Amino acid sequence: DAGVIQSPRHEVTEMGQEVTLRCKPISGHNSLFWYRQTMMRGLELLIYFNNNVPIDDSGMPEDRFSAKMPNASFSTLKIQPSEPRDSAVYFCASSFSGSPETQYFGPGTRLLVL
Amino acid sequence: QKEVEQDPGPLSVPEGAIVSLNCTYSNSAFQYFMWYRQYSRKGPELLMYTYSSGNKEDGRFTAQVDKSSKYISLFIRDSQPSDSATYLCAMIWNQGGKLIFGQGTELSVKP
Numbered sequence: 001d002a003g004v005i006q007s008p009r010h011e012v013t014e015m016g017q018e019v020t021l022r023c024k025p026i027s028g029h030n031s032l033f034w035y036r037q038t039m040m041r042g043l044e045l046l047i048y049f050n051n052n053v054p055i056d057d058s059g060m061p062e063d064r065f066s067a068k069m070p071n072a073s074f075s076t077l078k079i080q081p082s083e084p085r086d087s088a089v090y091f092c093a094s095s096f097s098g099s100p101e102t103q104y105f106g107p108g109t110r111l112l113v114l
Numbered sequence: 115q116k117e118v119e120q121d122p123g124p125l126s127v128p129e130g131a132i133v134s135l136n137c138t139y140s141n142s143a144f145q146y147f148m149w150y151r152q153y154s155r156k157g158p159e160l161l162m163y164t165y166s167s168g169n170k171e172d173g174r175f176t177a178q179v180d181k182s183s184k185y186i187s188l189f190i191r192d193s194q195p196s197d198s199a200t201y202l203c204a205m206i207w208n209q210g211g212k213l214i215f216g217q218g219t220e221l222s223v224k225p
Contacts, residue, residue, distance in 0.1 A: 017137075042202075043215040043218070044214060044215075048212065101146040101165075102163065103213060104159075104161055105157035105158045105159065107156060107157050108156075108157050110155075114215075
């Protein structure tokens, strides 16, 4: 079975540009999570969806960040405009809402904003 | 004060050693306790999870939860170089799906 799929795996962009990160959760999972990982702050939850509906976006750093989940098999995290401090590894994870303790992570997108 | 505290290490041990990794937490509402392993440049992978207090064993790995002390541990017996990774503890409330992670402990097992 395919795990969580993320694209792109690496992204280098210039400050001010729009960045879109993509995620395909594991089939059958109905909860999806976006995390950001940095050396300074560790792994932080940005937003999570349950049945395609955003439940908690309190971790989204500011209005430059937005996330959507148009259907059960696809989600995007968009940063517009991007800034150097957004450089991090962004992970998507999914789980079945009946088992929130077992989240499966994707390989991550390594973002560098110059 | 962070909700979950974890010593970031790094921790270096010889092959075959017993490793003890620990986290403390402040919120008594946490019910599920997880340990994730993250290899360099990879996503975290779930190692073990426990519900409430007690021990859980899986091969060379033992997870221990002491809710009265708000303290959880992961023990690795007969450590191997392949165990070299960052280990993250995580916790979740009984309701809702929001995991709270520790900072992660970087472990290196030397041959």
